[in-house]
Amino acid sequence: MSSADAVPEVHPAPAGPSLASGGGSLLSDEGSAPVLDAAVHKRTLHRYLQKHRDALLAKLDGLAERQARWPVTPTGTNVLGLVKHVASVQAGYFGEVFGRPLPDPPAWLESEDGDDMYATLDETLDDVVAFHHRSAAHADATIEALDLDALGVVPWWPEDRRQVTLHRILVHMSYETARHAGHADIVREMLDGLAGDGDGNLAEKTPDEWVEWREQLVDIAERSGLRGIDA
Template sequence: MTSADPVPEVHPAPAAPTIASSGGSMLSDEGSTTGIDAEVLKRTLHRYLQKHRAALVAKLDGLAERQARWPVTPTGTNVLGLVKHVAGVQAMYFGEVFGRPLPDPPAWLESEDGDDMYATLDETLDDVVAFHHRSAAHADATIEALDLDARGVVPWWPEDRRRVTLHRILVHMG
């Protein structure tokens, strides 16, 4: 691509329900552990989750505050906002879903206005990373405390799919 080439058009995603818009809840067999050593599977899924978390936070390494907040998509999403969003999502999935809410959660965690997608001016890069680590530690404690077949409820998923297991949430989040 040269500077003379036209910039490709960006089109919004279709409005029809998709796996992503349903929170992945459309994957109905996502929680099956038949015939598998549950502890080995749990450790493996947990390790993958930890690996993906570390890779995401590493995207902030070496970035100045302004670079971390720089919009990189047509919607204005930035790396710092993605880290904040993932931290909030893991706090909800490994906290609220299993009746283990994150102690002293930030007010924006319950917001439905997209407040989790962007760091506010009073939230620094260090603040967001610290919250990510806190929510990860809380998620890890939930994973360690529960068996793969532990039951939870995802209230924001459709009624017929909201009853889940820890296994299903580990797959969903990994």
């Protein structure tokens, strides 16, 4: 990307459902009671997973079908594909791993050809969002039903480390979802300028201030490239 590339005007995203009141303090009960038990830990992990789900799905808000599918990187990263991928991974980790497979899974769920990284012409944006909600509801039922130390097996992991607990899978899926929510945030900003998830981590700047900020960074990058070059 060069400094001459068109840059969308920044539009900070509104706060998502899990941050509507109280911000990150609502993501955990820790500190509200003198004794921390497994139930508190599970609620904390579950709330963070739900926060990252909200952030990911919010990146589809206001996008048309073409925008949602548009690949902005050489590897084809697109917002709708990220949502579909996370939904499929979630279905596997909270389903098959614990002997609770998702009922009536789509055929592409077993594909290893990257079919979960984009929506086909036969699938709509609403179809993918609906599948994500179904996957999340199934995952939540598993989380509710099992203790943190419940054992499962991840058949696609190396044989010597396939046995896991619900605790580990909750951490793993929070990481997985947060990672892809970050991808979606950048893709969305490149599409139309919508940035952040309303959690207060995006600086408050006017559109003109964002332009000035980026120009400052471009200037620093350009000047740093001149170091060591004889005049």
